């Protein structure tokens with residue numbers, strides 16, 4: 001019987017919150033289980049000011065944690081699902097997806113109440129091409145300015161007056177106790193979220209069946225179905241969080257409703273597709289919606305983005 005679980009985690013406030021959350025849930029669920037945190041610095045964290053694509057692209061934050069799992073320095077890694085690459089190294093896999101927090105993007109500003117209330121020419125902070133494309137499609141007058149760093153850093157940059165407003169995932173703000181900084185939640189119709197946004201997932205060694213059993217009670221099957229459809233779409237489009245791809249699945253009874261979007265980063269074109277299917281067909285649904293986007297010309301947009309230097313959420 002496994003009586004200790006070591007969690008590999010980044011040291012950012014959000015990563016630590018997520019690791020502590022999983023630790024607390026595991027210890028509350030399994031009497032006698034001891035869960036410890038193994039904090040580590042990822043290359044992405046060391047190079048927070050450089051554009052992500054220049055320092056190794058997607059998965060940068062995840063790789064160090066995976067190495068710790070493969071070298072048996074830790075047993076599980078807790079991830080924000082929107083940052084998790086579509087493929088796992090041999091011997092590792094995703095064994096649990098926890099209940100989703102608010103999946104929406106949040107509008108944060110010290111002067112303005114909402115996107116609609118922003119004066120023409122306002123400066124918005126985001127480094128996500130997904131957010132940028134959707135913002136500029138609605139408000140071509142806005143100026144988008146590069147903004148990276150962890151949640152606390154981004155809020156500090158806003159407060160220093162570098163931006164009129166910034167867009168962040170609501171989930172990160174809520175988890176870190178900054179819900180009161182959200183001036184308005186952006187409807188998914190106005191900013192379709194990134195695949196997996198707001199969901200926390202747990203990766204571990206595929207052979208560790210006793211750990212899989214301990215994680216099972218933390219899995220939220222409804223969130224897992226939604227995120228499975230979203231990830232299948234991203235995978236078919238070869239997407240990560242550095243590309244202007246959005247997707248969002250909702251459950252309507254036992255039906256999944258998946259909406260997908262690929263946009264020109266300058267907002268001049270947003271391609272959309274959506275479809276419903278039985279929840280059991282989550283993966284096939286993601287592929288279908290992705291292929292509809294490709295049929296509408298998404299490939300051309302994505303190719304030109306991949307060949308340029310990247311940004312990231």
Ligand SMILES: NCc1[nH]cc(CCC(=O)O)c1CC(=O)O
Nearest residue numbers: 080168169171172197198199313
């Ligand atoms: N890429 C950074 C990242 N990864 C997960 C979150 C927020 C929480 C979540 O989506 O689970 C954020 C910050 C943001 O986009 O504002």
